[in-house]
Each structure stands twice: as C-alpha cells, then as structure tokens.
Amino acid sequence: MPNTLNMVQAINQALMEEMQRDETIVVYGEDVGVEGGVFRVTVDLQKKYGEKRVFDTPLAESAIVGTAVGMAINGLRPIVEMQFSGFSYPAFNQIISHVARMRNRSRGKYNLPMVIRAPYGGGIRALEHHSESTEALYAQIPGLKVVIPSTPYDAKGLLISAIRDNDPVLFWEPKRIYRAFKQEVPEGPYEIPIGKAKIIQPGEDITVVSWGAMVRDVQKAIEMVKDKDISVELIDLRTIAPMDRESFVESVKKTGRILVVHEAPKTLGVGAEIISIVNEKAFLYLEAPPTRLTGFDTTFPLPRGEQHYIPTPERIAKTIEDVVRY
Known part of the structure; x- marks a missing residue:
C-alpha cells in the first residue's frame, strides 16, 4: 500500500526499512540520534534500533567520514550524515584520498559500501555555509557516485539503491523541497537504478x-x-x-x-x-x-x-x- 509522504518522510522510511533488513547498517553523524537530525530526517531511528546502531558524533566531519571508511572495510555498511553539504569540506581529504580510491588502491581487495548524506542547496533562508550546491566538486572525483533526488518517490528508491551499493555514494538531499509537497510512496523496498535519468x-x-x-x-x-x-x-x-x-x-x-x-x-x-x-x-x-x-x-x-x-x-x-x- 502506498503512503502519501514528503521527502523527509520518504528518506526516513527508506532508512527504517533498510536497517530492519540488514543488521550491518549503522547510522551516525551530527545530531542524528537523540534529535533525529537537524531536519528530523532520522527521527525515531535511535528509538527503534538503539544507540549502538544510531548515534550522535562530535562536530568533526573528517572523523565522521574517516571512521566510516574503517567500518566499511570491516564489514559494516555505514550511513553518515553531515548537517549541511557546506560542512563537508573538513572531510574533503578523507573523501578524495580514501573513500573514492580504496577499491583502486587495494586493487579490488576492499570496497566501501557507505553512504554520505547531507542536506544540500539553498532557498531556506539559512546562514553562511548552509546553502552551497557542491555537486560538481564531487562528481569530478573518480570513484564517487553523486545522487540528488527531486521527489519523495525517487528519494526513497535512490537511497535504497545507494545503501545496497557496494561502492561509496554521496546522497545530497535538496532541503528546499524536504517538505514542499507529498507524493505516493510505496511501503516496502524498491530500487531506482543509480545512473539512470x-x-x-x-x-x-x-x-x-x-x-x-x-x-x-x-x-x-x-x-x-x-x-x-x-x-x-x-x-x-x-x-x-x-x-x-x-x-x-x-x-x-x-x-x-x-x-x-x-x-x-x-x-x-x-x-x-x-x-x-x-x-x-x-x-x-x-x-x-x-x-x-x-x-x-x-x-x-x-x-x-x-x-x-x-x-x-x-x-x-x-x-x-x-x-x-x-
């Protein structure tokens, strides 16, 4: 049965369902646990899956992404959130030097099944470093996939594909339309292929x-x-x-x-x-x-x-x- 959901709710549903399906998934980042994220995208995840699988971190983007690299190499599927894509710059070294290159560096021995999520873009009357559109910076780096949904339906299907992907995905969420409209979104998992317009x-x-x-x-x-x-x-x-x-x-x-x-x-x-x-x-x-x-x-x-x-x-x-x- 489909539900009528906005993008926040659709992404939350995808996270809920995938964490239930796969116990190797962990979700962490800045305020994602107790508060459920600055835009409440991860609300109730910690209540359902506990503090070991959903937890808050210090405001240290390089450490957030760096620890995800280690987790992914050792069998987990981390989903990390940075409060805004404009806060991703401290993690730039980790993303370029390790996230994007690990498969190549190890000649295929290691892959990084990890997702980096962040609210992205302007239009919500935010302050400095909260409204950048940085997709070109990351799309130019070999080894990264960059996904930007435009509807609640696509957001759920693309996020599920990103979570199940065995390579790293940057999932940039356009916050201006987080709650702009609702759309029918099916319950249960479905995938939208990454790389298909x-x-x-x-x-x-x-x-x-x-x-x-x-x-x-x-x-x-x-x-x-x-x-x-x-x-x-x-x-x-x-x-x-x-x-x-x-x-x-x-x-x-x-x-x-x-x-x-x-x-x-x-x-x-x-x-x-x-x-x-x-x-x-x-x-x-x-x-x-x-x-x-x-x-x-x-x-x-x-x-x-x-x-x-x-x-x-x-x-x-x-x-x-x-x-x-x-």
Whole structure:
C-alpha cells in the first residue's frame, strides 16, 4: 500500500526499512540520534534500533567520514550524515584520498559500501555555509557516485539503491523541497537504478535538463510557456555521477535545443559538462546555442539575496522562450 509522504518522510522510511533488513547498517553523524537530525530526517531511528546502531558524533566531519571508511572495510555498511553539504569540506581529504580510491588502491581487495548524506542547496533562508550546491566538486572525483533526488518517490528508491551499493555514494538531499509537497510512496523496498535519468515529460521543441529542487521550478516554468505553443522535454538527471549521457543526447537529437538549469555557479558547473557532451555527440542536430541558466559565480548570498541568486520559474520560462525563438 502506498503512503502519501514528503521527502523527509520518504528518506526516513527508506532508512527504517533498510536497517530492519540488514543488521550491518549503522547510522551516525551530527545530531542524528537523540534529535533525529537537524531536519528530523532520522527521527525515531535511535528509538527503534538503539544507540549502538544510531548515534550522535562530535562536530568533526573528517572523523565522521574517516571512521566510516574503517567500518566499511570491516564489514559494516555505514550511513553518515553531515548537517549541511557546506560542512563537508573538513572531510574533503578523507573523501578524495580514501573513500573514492580504496577499491583502486587495494586493487579490488576492499570496497566501501557507505553512504554520505547531507542536506544540500539553498532557498531556506539559512546562514553562511548552509546553502552551497557542491555537486560538481564531487562528481569530478573518480570513484564517487553523486545522487540528488527531486521527489519523495525517487528519494526513497535512490537511497535504497545507494545503501545496497557496494561502492561509496554521496546522497545530497535538496532541503528546499524536504517538505514542499507529498507524493505516493510505496511501503516496502524498491530500487531506482543509480545512473539512470528520468524523462518527466516528453516534448518536441527543447530539451531542459535539471535535478534536485530546480526540477520543480522548471515544471512551473513549463506551465508558463504552454500558451506560447512551446513543447518542452524535461529530463531529471537524478544522478550527477555516473551521468546518463544517452538520455539528453538522444533528446537533443529530437528537439535540436538544450537548456540546462542548475542552482550551482555557472563556471565549471555540471551544466558545462552536459553542454560539452551535447556538442561532441549531437552538434549537427543543434538549431540554437546550448544554454545554461544557473546560479552566479559568487558565494551564495545571505537570506535577503537568495531570491536573486536561484533561477526563478519566470527566468527559466523566459530563457526557454529565448532558446526556442533563436
């Protein structure tokens, strides 16, 4: 039977069910135990599974990730949480030097079945280091998988796939849509393959690629251009690494146009990689310049400025129209 859940509830359900299925899973991090996480994603996990399997840690991201490496090598499946993705930088050395490279370094002797979870992105009027979109930093590192869901249904299915994966997965959760809407989510386990994008709606005039919280804003923009006789094919990338290149390349071959919408800064962002792939694989099909609509090349602003930073449905709609009318 499906339940109607928001993203927080869907992720919590995935954790509950997977911990019941597999006793090697441990969940720990900053305030995940007694408080159930800063956004209450891990609420009641400690009550059900006890302090040995769900526990709080010091505010020491490098130690959180470093201990997970040791646990994963020795037979556990750790799921660690950092309160915000912007707090992941102290753990950067562990993630690059050990998490991403252990399988290669040991020539396949060791693998790290671990998940690093963090609330990600802006839009909740938070303070400094709470609103970054850092997916490009980690997607560029071989050995890491980077997943960003956009719906409660996808969040549960992708997280279960991440937990069961025998390699490390960074699971970035767009906090702006944690409680923005509800969706039917089945009880019991189901998996959504990591590395497979989703065509949310088919279209003929332009391909729009996005992920995370921005997908919802693109959908609002599509409604705005409907009366202008513009048919949009919307692709939710879902997984930044590995990237489902075929999904948007084949789409562009049909539509002849592409717009990438993401919240992170423009320079060296994921949008640049997508457009490069399109230029390599579908250049002769293009009828307009491949286009990016993104955040700015600045530090994410404090609350009073964030509405000027994140692409709005109005800006997205105008850009869609500009590309189609080129």
